[in-house]
Amino acid sequence: MAELRVHNLAMSLDGYVAGPDQSEADPLGRGAEQLHEWMFASPRHEVDDRFVVAGDEGIGATIMGRNMFGPIRGPWTDEDWRGWWGANPPYHHPVFVLTHHPHDPIEMQGGTTFHFVTDGIESALDRAYGAAGGADVRLGGGASTVQQYLRAGLVDEMHVAVAPILLGAGERPFPEDGELPERYECVEVVQTPAAVHLRFRRYSG
Amino acid sequence: MAELRVHNLAMSLDGYVAGPDQSEADPLGRGAEQLHEWMFASPRHEVDDRFVVAGDEGIGATIMGRNMFGPIRGPWTDEDWRGWWGANPPYHHPVFVLTHHPHDPIEMQGGTTFHFVTDGIESALDRAYGAAGGADVRLGGGASTVQQYLRAGLVDEMHVAVAPILLGAGERPFPEDGELPERYECVEVVQTPAAVHLRFRRYSG
Numbered sequence: 001m002a003e004l005r006v007h008n009l010a011m012s013l014d015g016y017v018a019g020p021d022q023s024e025a026d027p028l029g030r031g032a033e034q035l036h037e038w039m040f041a042s043p044r045h046e047v048d049d050r051f052v053v054a055g056d057e058g059i060g061a062t063i064m065g066r067n068m069f070g071p072i073r074g075p076w077t078d079e080d081w082r083g084w085w086g087a088n089p090p091y092h093h094p095v096f097v098l099t100h101h102p103h104d105p106i107e108m109q110g111g112t113t114f115h116f117v118t119d120g121i122e123s124a125l126d127r128a129y130g131a132a133g134g135a136d137v138r139l140g141g142g143a144s145t146v147q148q149y150l151r152a153g154l155v156d157e158m159h160v161a162v163a164p165i166l167l168g169a170g171e172r173p174f175p176e177d178g179e180l181p182e183r184y185e186c187v188e189v190v191q192t193p194a195a196v197h198l199r200f201r202r203y204s205g
Numbered sequence: 206m207a208e209l210r211v212h213n214l215a216m217s218l219d220g221y222v223a224g225p226d227q228s229e230a231d232p233l234g235r236g237a238e239q240l241h242e243w244m245f246a247s248p249r250h251e252v253d254d255r256f257v258v259a260g261d262e263g264i265g266a267t268i269m270g271r272n273m274f275g276p277i278r279g280p281w282t283d284e285d286w287r288g289w290w291g292a293n294p295p296y297h298h299p300v301f302v303l304t305h306h307p308h309d310p311i312e313m314q315g316g317t318t319f320h321f322v323t324d325g326i327e328s329a330l331d332r333a334y335g336a337a338g339g340a341d342v343r344l345g346g347g348a349s350t351v352q353q354y355l356r357a358g359l360v361d362e363m364h365v366a367v368a369p370i371l372l373g374a375g376e377r378p379f380p381e382d383g384e385l386p387e388r389y390e391c392v393e394v395v396q397t398p399a400a401v402h403l404r405f406r407r408y409s410g
Contacts, residue, residue, distance in 0.1 A: 013367070015379065165391060168380075169383040180373030183373075186370060189396065190396075191396040196394065196401050198218055
């Protein structure tokens, strides 16, 4: 059965996956480049690379929050904005963007089409499962989107890459005290020089 | 110069160091025994053991929150309560317990004396540094006590042992968004079969 999976969620030890003061120039917020050092290292450590690659395997659609699509808040004022990724985004499948403001789909090169979903996270997930044609759906982020799906008990697998830093401020993906309805077991822990990877799967035990 | 150090703070990946529903029978709350599996394994892994031992080295006094001393809330109704640890607690030095309710000191066997501090965390730290006679002070916990000292910028070193679990509920030691005034650098990351140890030191860079 198709699953909803989170991959490569880079988190500080104090639980932040993005820093404060996000902007178009600094889309992940202040200090957050440290979160992703393991991902952008050159050469990338082979274990880090294995996790990055695994995040694409078996994925047929992606869901993301609106802030991950772009810096525009409120109504769509810039109709030319087509995401952070240039003409050929690295998705190559349908991407469902959660927003309160309707927007026509945007078809990009390479098989990526951005669809804008205004009627909630369950609807976005239904549409993503439908579009994925039996493959899994990736929950792309950001923090608030991951938190909403965790609170709704809809996440099947979750890979967190802990960066050994304390950010002190930013956005947290884990719900508040008592808001996680599902139970998860850790199925893998691997340390690399720049991160500690932990992979969790939902269980009904 | 003497320092304030946190050691062996066992935390779930979602940031909890104690579970919900604490009681005298279950002082760390529901689910929290999983946090400490690495500590109570028999035999204990040699790396886990090294961290446990390091938590005592060079320590001359301990500070703890009142809930760590006992299950009594509000005024002291049970004057016979002498802590969770029996007649000879494993401190063997002065222990300063933060509380809103005055209590006479309690002298135990083996060099441990519990002192009750009602005038705040800075006062407790001053008294602990004085009592430690130049040695370091350990910040024993629990979650809210660690959080208060982090918020006040008074913690010099912090060792967190991440257990590969998601608790979903409980008490978190890290301050809320934007409340950490100091910067820390990670000086050690070590993985064992049951935990990932991370050690941070404050820096002024």
